[in-house]
Amino acid sequence: MMSFDNFVNANSDETASKSGIVDDFMYGSNVASSHVYIRLGFLRKVYGILSSQLLCTTLIGLLFVAVEPIRLFAQNNQWLFLIFGFSSIGLIIALMIHRKVYPTNYYLLGAFTLCESFLVGSI
Numbered sequence: 001m002m003s004f005d006n007f008v009n010a011n012s013d014e015t016a017s018k019s020g021i022v023d024d025f026m027y028g029s030n031v032a033s034s035h036v037y038i039r040l041g042f043l044r045k046v047y048g049i050l051s052s053q054l055l056c057t058t059l060i061g062l063l064f065v066a067v068e069p070i071r072l073f074a075q076n077n078q079w080l081f082l083i084f085g086f087s088s089i090g091l092i093i094a095l096m097i098h099r100k101v102y103p104t105n106y107y108l109l110g111a112f113t114l115c116e117s118f119l120v121g122s123i
Helices: 004-010 012-017 021-026 036-066 068-076 079-097 104-121
Strands: none
Touching (some): 036 068, 079 104
16 A cells, blocks of 8 residues: 555656645645744735725625615615625635636635625625
C-alpha cells in the first residue's frame, strides 16, 4: 500500500502543475507560523473584506426598509428572489473555480455579496 508521502512524491509533476490542497500542505507553512507582519496583513485583509461585505449588506438592507417603492418592487416580483438565489449558487461555484485568480475572485465575491444583500433585503 502506498503512503501519502510516496503518493505526493510519485505525483510531484502532477501536483506542481495544479494548484490544489496537496500543494498547500507540501511546504509546511501556514499563516500561524508566518512572520508577525504577514499574520497582521492577513488579518487586516480578511477583516477588511468581511467589513465591506457587512457594510454593503447593511446598506442595501436599509435601502429596502427605508424606500417603499423598492420594497414593493421586491415584494411584487418574487421571481427576482429566485434569480438572485440561483445566481448566488452559481457565483459560489465560480468562486471555487477561480479562488486564486486575482482580481477575478474579488469581482466574483463582490457580485456574490450584492446577490446576498438583495436576498437579505427582500426578506
